[in-house]
Structure formats: C-alpha cells, structure tokens
Amino acid sequence: MLIPCSDCTAVGSHGCWVSRSLMLAPGRMLDFLQYSLSGAVASFFFILLTLKPPDDFRVTGPSHAIVAMVGEEALLTCQRLPKKTAVHTEVRWYHSEPSAPVIAYRDGGGMTEVQKEEYQGRVEWIEDGIAEGRVALKIHSIQASDNGQYWCRFQEGNYYSETSLLLKVAGLGSAPRIHMEWPVGGGVQLVCTAKGWFPEPQVRWEDGQGEQLLSVSEHHIQDEHGLFYVEATLVVRDASAETVSCLIHNPVLIQDKVSVIALSEKLQSEMASxxxxxxxxxxxxxxxxxxxxxxxxxxxxxxxxxxxxxxxxxxxxxxxxxxxxxxxxxxxxxxxxxxxxxxxxxxxxxxxxxxxxxxxxxxxxxxxxxxxxxxxxxxxxxxxxxxGVGSSPLITMEGLKDGDMQLMCTSDGWFPQPLVQWMDRQGEAMPSFSEALSQDSRGLFHVETALLVTRSSIVNVTCSISNPLLGERKTASFSFSGG
CATH class of the missing domain: 2.60.40.10 (Immunoglobulins)
Incomplete structure (x- = not known):
C-alpha cells in the first residue's frame, strides 16, 4: 500500500513502503509484506519490458575477414535484423573504444565531435541501404594501424546490438635485395633486405637446389608508418656455390617476392677487391x-x-x-x-x-x-x-640530530656517467653516505651524493666530479668548524 510521501519514514523510487502513523497487527503485517513484495517484482519486470526493444533486433556482418592493401580502400558492412530503416537510429563504427568511434551517425548527421583523430578525413559513411537497416564504412588510404577488429553498433533508446568484423591489412613490400660482402672468414656474407611489408613477413634463404639455408641473424623493424623492414644475414662458406635465393613471404596474401644472386658473377665485381x-x-x-x-x-x-x-x-x-x-x-x-x-x-x-x-x-x-x-x-x-662536462658542484649543508650534519653535493650535465668522489683536506677518499645518478630528457646525468660528518669535527672536504673519457674534473670545497 502506497501513501503520500509526506507521511513516510522511508521513501523509495516508486513510492512509500512504510507509513509513520500506520500500525498493523501481526497477521495483517504478513499480508502487507506479501503485497509489497509482489508489487516490487511487478515493477522490476515492468522496467525490463520498457527497456527491451519491441522487435528484439540484432546486427550481423560478414563472417569472413576483410583483406585490404596498404594505401587502398576497405569497405566494412553491417545489417540490422529484422530489416528496418536506420535513419533515426544511432549507428557507430569503432575500432577499440565505443567512446572514440571511427565514425558515428545519428538522425542522418555525422557526430564528428567524438570521432577518433586518426580517422578524420579518411572515412566515408555509406548509407545506400539505410532504408533497410544496412550501412557501410569505407576507409580510405589504409594504414598498418587500421589492422584489427571493428564493431558496428546500432542503438535504439537504451538498447543496443552490435557485431564485430575483422580487417586484415596487408602490405606487399619491396622485392628483396641481396647485398654481398667479400671476403668474410673464408667465405662471403649475404644480407637480404626488404621494406614496406605488413604484417611481419617470413624470410627464407635457399640454395640453387631449393634447400633451405639458415640465417646467421634476422631482424624485423617497424618504421614510423608501422610497416616492416627485414634484414637477414647469411654466411656462405663455399664461395663457389652458383646461386642463392632470398624469399620474402606475406602470410595474409600468401604471396612471395624472390631475388637470386649469382655468387661467381659478383666475385668479379670491382668492389670485391x-x-x-x-x-x-x-x-x-x-x-x-x-x-x-x-x-x-x-x-x-x-x-x-x-x-x-x-x-x-x-x-x-x-x-x-x-x-x-x-x-x-x-x-x-x-x-x-x-x-x-x-x-x-x-x-x-x-x-x-x-x-x-x-x-x-x-x-x-x-x-x-x-x-x-x-x-x-x-x-x-x-x-x-x-x-659532456657538467656544472660545477654545489655543496649544501643540512643539520641532523645530535649535532651531526649531512653535506649534499649536486651537479648537472654530465655524459657518460661521471666519477664522483669526496676527499678530505689531505686528498684522501672519503666514503659517501649515498649516491644517486639520474638522466634528464637529453640523456645527461644529474649527480647527487651525500656525506655524513660527525659533530665536534673540523670539516674541510672536497666534492670531485670527473668525466672518465676526457679526464676533466670539477670540484667544490666546503669548510666548517664545529665546536
């Protein structure tokens, strides 16, 4: 039973449950609780029904991965089922976070204020089939960073449904180039290089009979555009071998690029001598x-x-x-x-x-x-x-309890890591209490070293910081008479 909230001791979101002036007998109290419980359950199911969309829609997309070449275009599509116009539905495509979409549309207009920066000016909203709930995203000038999972989300009111699509970006880079250095340990060293590949390619050396040869080393490096450069080194002990091949394989496109070098011909090169x-x-x-x-x-x-x-x-x-x-x-x-x-x-x-x-x-x-x-x-x-030879050291003093004191020596701008030493008046080394080295944004070293000095002593010490390569040194001295 609900009564006006002015008479309530406890107020809920759907009304009052207990009246300040209402006193019920034990038997009637049970009936009241049963009535209240059934009302709460009914309210809960009512909320669920209001949130649930009338047609229980879902979103589908292609089940296979979409392959797109670096620099070209990719078309991602999704469909609302059952088919229904999506003109007044919020639709967003996103790559990682829904809050930073690749593109988002609502009521036929773009929501550019939330668009992820790296896609601005590179994506296109395709709505030829929007009357039937079909939309598409076109990404221009495909980059390596576009690779991965995408989601297409339809939202109606408080309810949404989405599907995921896999975009596989592929780059068929340069043909391998084989460089030869002679002589190397009684043989020749071959270095196979290629750039502009995506994803990370596979490299294989083969002899003239098609048998695999093992690399001495292999490096895969991504450039500022996310594309892979590969460098594989092979040492051929038998310089009389006729030919050696280097194959670069793209695992997404299942395509190879191959180069062959004729060793006997290259050994006659002017550079070989x-x-x-x-x-x-x-x-x-x-x-x-x-x-x-x-x-x-x-x-x-x-x-x-x-x-x-x-x-x-x-x-x-x-x-x-x-x-x-x-x-x-x-x-x-x-x-x-x-x-x-x-x-x-x-x-x-x-x-x-x-x-x-x-x-x-x-x-x-x-x-x-x-x-x-x-x-x-x-x-x-x-x-x-x-x-780098840094600044002259600065010595500061800090008093400690019991009359002892701590001397702190600091300096900036050293490279490589400097040598730091406290010395007494006779030039003898004194052990530091602590020493800390850190590097700034330019890679230069900042030095902090502390020395403890007991009370009632005559202090005459030097802090010395030197560059180990130049042998250059900078010092600072400190004198204090404690009685």
Whole structure:
C-alpha cells in the first residue's frame, strides 16, 4: 500500500513502503509484506519490458575477414535484423573504444565531435541501404594501424546490438635485395633486405637446389608508418656455390617476392677487391658540437656513382645515405633528419666525410660506413664517443640530530656517467653516505651524493666530479668548524 510521501519514514523510487502513523497487527503485517513484495517484482519486470526493444533486433556482418592493401580502400558492412530503416537510429563504427568511434551517425548527421583523430578525413559513411537497416564504412588510404577488429553498433533508446568484423591489412613490400660482402672468414656474407611489408613477413634463404639455408641473424623493424623492414644475414662458406635465393613471404596474401644472386658473377665485381678504411681511434665530441666521420676506399677509386651509407646497427633506416650524388632523405633515421651533411669534395678519390650537427647523447656508439656498387659492398666501423662536462658542484649543508650534519653535493650535465668522489683536506677518499645518478630528457646525468660528518669535527672536504673519457674534473670545497 502506497501513501503520500509526506507521511513516510522511508521513501523509495516508486513510492512509500512504510507509513509513520500506520500500525498493523501481526497477521495483517504478513499480508502487507506479501503485497509489497509482489508489487516490487511487478515493477522490476515492468522496467525490463520498457527497456527491451519491441522487435528484439540484432546486427550481423560478414563472417569472413576483410583483406585490404596498404594505401587502398576497405569497405566494412553491417545489417540490422529484422530489416528496418536506420535513419533515426544511432549507428557507430569503432575500432577499440565505443567512446572514440571511427565514425558515428545519428538522425542522418555525422557526430564528428567524438570521432577518433586518426580517422578524420579518411572515412566515408555509406548509407545506400539505410532504408533497410544496412550501412557501410569505407576507409580510405589504409594504414598498418587500421589492422584489427571493428564493431558496428546500432542503438535504439537504451538498447543496443552490435557485431564485430575483422580487417586484415596487408602490405606487399619491396622485392628483396641481396647485398654481398667479400671476403668474410673464408667465405662471403649475404644480407637480404626488404621494406614496406605488413604484417611481419617470413624470410627464407635457399640454395640453387631449393634447400633451405639458415640465417646467421634476422631482424624485423617497424618504421614510423608501422610497416616492416627485414634484414637477414647469411654466411656462405663455399664461395663457389652458383646461386642463392632470398624469399620474402606475406602470410595474409600468401604471396612471395624472390631475388637470386649469382655468387661467381659478383666475385668479379670491382668492389670485391677494394677495402674501406675508417678512423682507428674513437672519435670524441662534446654535447652540442659538430662531429665529422670520415671513411675512404683503398686503393683510391671514384665513388661518385656508388651508394654510400652511414648506419648504426642496421642498414635501414640509416644515419645518412648517398646515391649517385644525392642524399636519399627517405631512408634516414628520424633522429638524424636535418642534422647531417656531406663535407669536402674528395669523392672522386673515394673519400667521404659525414658531418653530424649538434651532437646528442643518443649519437654515442658505433657507426658503420658502407660503399656499395652492383650489390657488392665493403664496410668499416668507427666508434663515436659523446662527452659532456657538467656544472660545477654545489655543496649544501643540512643539520641532523645530535649535532651531526649531512653535506649534499649536486651537479648537472654530465655524459657518460661521471666519477664522483669526496676527499678530505689531505686528498684522501672519503666514503659517501649515498649516491644517486639520474638522466634528464637529453640523456645527461644529474649527480647527487651525500656525506655524513660527525659533530665536534673540523670539516674541510672536497666534492670531485670527473668525466672518465676526457679526464676533466670539477670540484667544490666546503669548510666548517664545529665546536
């Protein structure tokens, strides 16, 4: 029994259950509870019935995966069943989260304010069959990141139904290119490279009889567009072998691209008799300064029509690539763009110098210089040491209980990791209480080291921070007389 809420002690969403002034006998109380319970159940089922759509609709889509090539278009379709116009229905396609749709429509208009940024300007709403509840999504300029599961959701009031579709993005990249270096340990080293593949391809070496040869190493690297570059290395001990093949396989398209190299022919190449020479000692450069990396051919040969590349661990992407007199910007690592240039004019003698502007801590490490013609190359390696001498140390004092004190020495801007040492007035080393090293966004080291000094002592200490490569040191001293 419900009564006005002004007389209630407890108020529910559907009315009052207990009256402040109503007192029931024990027998009548049971009847009242039974009546109230049945009313609550009825209310619950009434709510369910109001939420349930009148025709119990569902959404279907293709059961098979949709394959789309990188750079082309993909068409995703879904259908409301039973068939009914979807003009006034909210429909959204999403890739990961419903709240960030690929595209969303309501009452015939696009809901662009919620659209995921990476799809803006690349998707198209197709509504040719909307009168029968059929809609489609067209994605233009397919990217590797478009790969994966999509959902098509129809929502009517508080009820929705959806279906999922699988989009498989495929990229048939470049044909493999086989590079040969001679000699290597009594044989030849072959490096097979290809780029622009998606998803991650499979690489296979075969001899002239079609038998598989095992790679020494294999690397798969995704570029900034999500496409795969592959680099597989093979060492052939028997240089008299006639041919070797490299196959790149796309597992989605079930297609291969193959290249074959004739070893006996390549061994006659001009490059097979040349040597690349680089600096024998590590090259030191301070953070922020320019550095030059020089390598040359021996004996002297005009390298103007050769491919020359400076690389780190892999051939692609590279630090700098020179081909037929021009810099190939499309093969350059992102972190070196706008920072490299060739200097000097001795290329007709086979000498090239690469200048790197504004050295960074990330530039530290090994580089390789490769000269190549007709897919035969020779290389030399060089070691670049980036160094940074930081700020003068700053010593601060903090008093502790019992009269003891702590000295804290701090400094910024060191590279590589510096050597830190406390010393007394005689120059003897003193053990630090704590030492912490951290790197900032530029990779430079920040130093914090603490020294505990007992009370009633004469303090005359030095904090020394030095660069292990340059041998340069910066110091700060602290004096305090405690009585």
């Amino acid at each position: 040349l040597t690349v020479i680089g600096p024998f000692q590590p090259i030191l450069v301070r953070v922020g300064e320019d550095v030059e990396l020089t390598c040359y051919l021996s004996p002297k040969v005009n390298a103007q029509n050769m491919e020359v590349r400076w690389v780190r661990s892999h051939r692609y992407p590279a630090v700098h690539v020179y081909v037929d007199g021009d810099h190939v910007a499309g093969e350059q690592m992102v972190e070196y763009r706008g920072r490299t240039a060739l200097v000097g004019d001795a290329i007709h003698e086979g000498r090239l110098t690469l200048q790197i502007h504004g050295a960074r801590t990330s530039d530290d490490g090994q580089y390789r210089c490769l000269f190549e013609i007709d897919d035969v190359y020779q290389e030399a390696s060089m070691d670049l040491k980036v160094v």
